[in-house]
Amino acid sequence: MKQKEITGAFKKGVLIYSFLLLLLFFLLSFHALASPAPKIISLAPDLTEMVYALNLEDHLVAVSEYSDFPPQAKKLPIVGSFISPNIEKILFLHPSTVLAREGATPAELLQTLQKNKIEVLSFPAQTEKDIYATLFTLGKKFNKAEKARSLIKNMKENLAHIQKHTSDFQKPRVLIQIEEVPLMVAGKNTLPHRAIELSGGLNITSSYQGYPKLQREVLLKLNPDIIIIPETSGQEEKVKRMKALWKGKRIYIISGDLLTRATPRFIEGVTALSKKIHEPSF
Structure with a gap:
């Protein structure tokens, strides 16, 4: 083949390649224009937190009541509670996706x-594992898979460290009291129950499902070593009442959100619980 023919073929190849690149650019641009940015509404405080953890807050248009973390979430419109959301308000905002807690709404x-x-x-x-699955699903759907993997990896590594550190410790009998009136506690198949297990303790109300309301006499008979109560306003008086009821027992206060909300911060709750129930060994 002559030099002139080779040069001509090369130029032709470059033109075809350039045309294909230009075509690909237009196709991608058209796809971007045809696919509007997602608009998300969260119907649970922990799902609101998940959206922020994945850096998706620019797509969040409204939240449920008690969506107070991170603080900027409180500036968004509220569409009611997770139990009774305002459907009319949700429809008015035209979201593309609504996030809900299974069995709540x-x-x-x-x-x-x-x-x-x-x-x-x-x-x-x-x-x-539910936290991991939620992060994975949201990360994959909203193009934040790498961020989701990073959050999951961090949680798994921290939980593995806690379990390794507490594996040889004696397992204390733990009660997590969610509410004082009515007296509500954390039973099996709840995040607080799992927090007790992961931190190296035994949940004395594991024979109950969910969040049962029990009589004081029942709890006294269960005889916990340690009682955990959520951090609330006016907790000083509550602690006094608890000490009068649970004479000689160890009573600790931990942020309820860290133990009950299914978010990456759950690891902070497990860490705090481990330090309390294994004090001073931890």
Whole structure:
């Protein structure tokens, strides 16, 4: 082949390659224009926190009541509680996706959203594995897979460290009291129950499911070594009452959000619980 023919073929190849690149650029641009940015509404405080943890806050248009972390979440419109969200307000905001807690928001309300062409994603929140699964699903859907993997990796490494550190410790009998009136505690299949297990303790109310309301006499008979109560306003008086009821028992205060919300901060709750129940060994 002559030099002139080779040069001509090369130029032709460059032109074809340039044309294909230009075509790809236009196709990607068209796809971006045809796919509007997602608009997310969260119907649970911990799911709100998940959105921020994945750096998706620019897509969050409204939240449920008690979505108070991070603080900037409190500036967003509120669409009611996770139990009874305001459907009309949600429809008015035209979200593309609504995030809900499995078993919390009534199914018929979520079905109403789906009938209006709104995607509904429901997530369980009973164990650390549920947190991983939620992060993975949201990360994959909203192009934050790498961030999700990083958060999951960090949680797994920290939990493994805690379990290794406490594996040889004696397992104290622990009670987590959620509410004082009515007297509500954390039973099996709850995040606080899993926190006790991961921190190296025994949940004395594990024979009950969910968050049962029990009589004081029942709890006294269960005879815990340690009682955990959530951090609240006016807690000094509550601690006094608790000490009068649980004479000689160890009573500690831990942020309730760290033990009950299925977010990456759950590891902070498990860490705090481990330090309290294994004091001074930890």
